Amino acid sequence: MRRQKTPMLSDFHVTPRIAYISGLALIVGILCALIAVILMKMIGLVTNLAFYHRFSLAFIPDSPNHLGWSLIFVPIIGGLIIGVMARYGSEKIRGHGIPEALEAILIGKSLIKLRVAILKPISAAISIGTGGPFGAEGPIIMTGGSVASLFAQFFPLTASERKILLVAGAAGGMSATFAAPVASVLFAVELLVFEMRPRSLVPIAIASAVADVVRAHLIGAGPMFPSSASPLLSPLGIIIAVTFGLLGGGLAVLLTRAIYGMEDLFHKLPVHWMWWPAIGGLIIGIGGLIVPQSLGVGYVSIAQLVQGHMLLSLAIGILVVKSLIWVGALSSGTSGGILAPLLIIGGALGDALAQLLHFPGHGAWAMLGMAAAFAGVTRSPLTTVVFILELTHDVDMLMPLLITSAIATALSATVLPRSILTEKIARRGLHIARDYAVDTLEQRLVKEVMTQAPTTLCANDTAEQAMATIVLHPERYRYDAYPLVDSKGYVVGVASLKALLAHAGDPKSAPKALQMLFTEPFETITPDDTLRVAIEKMAVGTSDLLLILDDTSQCVGIVTRSDIIKARQRQLDEETVRVRYFPFVHKARDHGTERIL
Helix, strand or coil: CECCCCCCCCCCCCCCHHHHHHHHHHHHHHHHHHHHHHHHHHHHHHHHHHHHCCCCCCCCCCCCCCCHHHHHHHHHHHHHHHHHHHHHCCHHHCECCHHHHHHHHHHCCCCCCHHHHHHHHHHHHHHHHCCCCCECHHHHHHHHHHHHHHHHCCCCCCHHHHHHHHHHHHHHHHHHHHCCHHHHHHHHHHHHHCCCCHHHHHHHHHHHHHHHHHHHHHCCCCCCCCCCCCCCCCHHHHHHHHHHHHHHHHHHHHHHHHHHHHHHHHHCCCCCHHHHHHHHHHHHHHHHHHCHHHCCCCHHHHHHHHHCCCCHHHHHHHHHHHHHHHHHHHHCCCECECHHHHHHHHHHHHHHHHHHCCCCCHHHHHHHHHHHHHHHHHCCHHHHHHHHHHHHCCHHHHHHHHHHHHHHHHHHHHHCCCCHHHHHHHHCCCCCCCCCCCCHHHHCEHHHHCEECCCCEECCCEHHHHHHHHHHCCCCCCCCEEEEECCCCEEEEEEEHHHHHHHHCCCCCCCCEHHHHCCCCCEECCCCCEHHHHHHHHHHCCCCEEEEECCCCEEEEEEEHHHHHHHHHHHHHHHHEECCCCCCCCCCCCCCCEECC
C-alpha cells in the first residue's frame, strides 16, 4: 500500500528546480544574442559579396546595386547552394524554422542535432544574402533553439526542461534580432512552449531579457523602427482599426492558401526537391528586376513605412511583388523567416490605402497593416501588439493595434483551421492545439466526485464466494474493481473483476482467500488531491480505482476513472449547453437544454 500525505494546494506547480533551469537559461540568452549578431554579420557578408563584389560585414540592403539584368542569377545560385546543403547536409534546414522547432518539441524530446545548428544559419545567410525576401528571425529562432538544445544535452534534464531551454533559446534569438524582449517571451509562450507556467515563463523571460541586454551592448539600444504616428482614437480611427483587422484576416487566409497551394505545385514537379530552391530563386530574381526593394530582409522599407515616407508606387510594388516572391520562395523550401516579410507586406498595404484614400498619418495606417498581417498569420494577438510597440516605441497606438490584432486573429482562426506556422506540422501527421485554458481536472478535488462508503469484498472469502456475492447483488457491485477488507475493516488489497473471474475458474486459486491472491500494492489518494493527481496515478498504475483511506487505514471512499470522466462531462456541458433564463421563466427545448455539437 502506498499512501500520500494531504497535499498543500497552490496556484502554481513550482519547485526549487526553477532556479537551476533559470541559471542555464541565462547562459542560453547570452549565447543566442551572440549567435544573432553573428548571423546578421554573415548575412551582411553574403550580401556584400553577392551584390557588391566586396568583402564587408556591414548589414546593408540588396539595392541599389549595379548588377542590372544579371541580378536574376544571384538568387538562383543561392538556391542551388541551399538545395545541395539540404540534400547532403540536413533536410531540417529547409523552410522558415518554426515548424522544425515545433517538431523537435512535439516528437523529438527537444533534441536537435549539431549538424542542424551549424547548417541552418549558414543556409539562412546564403538565402537572405542572395536576395531571399525573408527575415532573419526564423533562422535565428531555429538556430537559437538548436544551440540551446545542444547546450541542454550536457546536463541531466527531463524532456520538459530541455523544451524550456530550447524555447528560451528561440526567444533569446528573436529578442536579440528585434530588440523586442517582451514580445519574444509572448511569442514563445503563444506558439512554442504551449503553456503559461512559472517553470517555463521565468527561464524564457530571463533568456530573452539577457539577450536584449547583450544585443544593446553589441549593436545598440533603442527601437529598430522608431515612429511617432498619430494615434487613431476617434470613432473614425476605431472603424479604420476594425477594417484593418478584417483585411488582415483575409490577407492571412490568402497568403496561407497561396503558400501551401504553391508548395503542392512544387511537389508535382518531375524534379528532386533539391532543385526547388533554385526555382524559387528564379522567382526572386524576376521580382528583384521589377522591384529591387522587395529583395532581402527589407528593414529599410519597414522604417520608411512606419515613418510614412514611402511613395505610393513603391508601396504598391512592394505589396504585390514582395507577396508573390515570398510565397514562391517559401514554398520552394529555401531557408528564411516569415516575420519581417509579414511586416513589410502588411505595412505596404496600410500605407498604400492611406495614400489612395488621401488620409494623413500614413505611418499609423502602416502600423495597423503590419499588425493585421502579423496577427492574422501567426494567430498571436498579444505578441503582435507588444511586438509592434517594441519595434516602434509608439505607445499611443496601443488601443488601435489591439483592436486590429484581435479581429485579424479571430477571422483567420475562424476561416482556416491551421496557420502558416502549424500547417506544415499538421501535414506531417501531428496535431497542435493552441487553446490555453486551465485543465478542469486541476480545478476540482477528489472529494467532489468520490464515492463514500464504497462497496467492498471480504478479504477472507474465496474468488468463487466473491463472484457469487457480486452476482447476487448487481445493484451494489457495479465497479470493475473492489477494495478487500479484513475482519477489522482494514484494507489489505484491491481485486479487479477480471482477475476475480480468472481465479474463480482456476482450480488451483479458487479455494484460496482473496488476500492471498491479491498481494500487489495499491494506490491511495486523499480527498484534497486534485483530479489531475488522480488521473496521473491511474496512468502510472494498473488500476482504474483509487482508495481513499482515513488515518486508521480504513476505506472511506473510492474514486474511479468514470468519476473523473463525469467531472469532464460537467465542463463539456458548461461549454455546449445553451439555456435561456430571461425574463423569469426557464424555457428551453429538449428538457431545458440545447447542446452544441
